[in-house]
Amino acid sequence: MLEHLSKLRKQQKWSLQETADQLGMAKSTYAGYESGYREPSLQSLSHIADLFETTVDFLIGRTDQEQDYIEITNLLEKPDAKISIDEKPLSADEIVDFVAFVRLKRSIKEKKI
Amino acid sequence: MLEHLSKLRKQQKWSLQETADQLGMAKSTYAGYESGYREPSLQSLSHIADLFETTVDFLIGRTDQEQDYIEITNLLEKPDAKISIDEKPLSADEIVDFVAFVRLKRSIKEKKI
DNA sequence: ACTTTTCGTATTCAATTCGCGTACCTTTTT
């Protein structure tokens, strides 16, 4: 559980102390979560997810999707069937086409063409 | 926390005992979660999310999005900026276009036009 | 109609776990 925590903190280049301060807990407490020595309460876990702008499901390793929004261009590499229309998952082709479509539309709107 | 649990269980028309059995825990234990008397461990919570086919974030009320995939037509009513392309959230217009685009393409493919 | 089973709620209790302080060693900074 919480294998991603250490990586997330280092991405932000925060120390254990800094992170614990932001969360309003003792350094040893937060360190315990990272090391797997302890588990946070649901409330603390929610605060941690807020701080790192991710989901609880990602923190506990239930999903590998880091954000709670979907960047569609990420789906180009591995279409994960995370989005659907009319209950039917988007195919890879549909995603490719749509990305092209929106990019074109945006570029027109910005008068770059 | 876990306000959704009772509703989810009743949707399935399961009793406390049935649900607890499926989760491999005592009835009183599961009942404690529903009533808010106790909090489950992260592992138990993950099992519960699996059983109800939802996310931990939904169970603890961190999001109101019940599934871990996004049905885009739901965003037509309340565009929640849950999806983005090139790091830029889709606008309401883009979502409308997207849906129309995919629907058209699908109907062509199915030779309905 | 009466009995039995099932349902949901509440309480008790031993065992576990939590959060924090503290100490310790290593690395970095001054």
Place this chain on the structure above:
DNA sequence: AAAAAGGTACGCGAATTGAATACGAAAAGT
């Protein structure tokens, strides 16, 4: 070299857990 900061490990009191148990109400069975 000294001081500060970073990371790890441990001990303790306090709080929480999970399960057993008990209870009245509702549902099902005879």
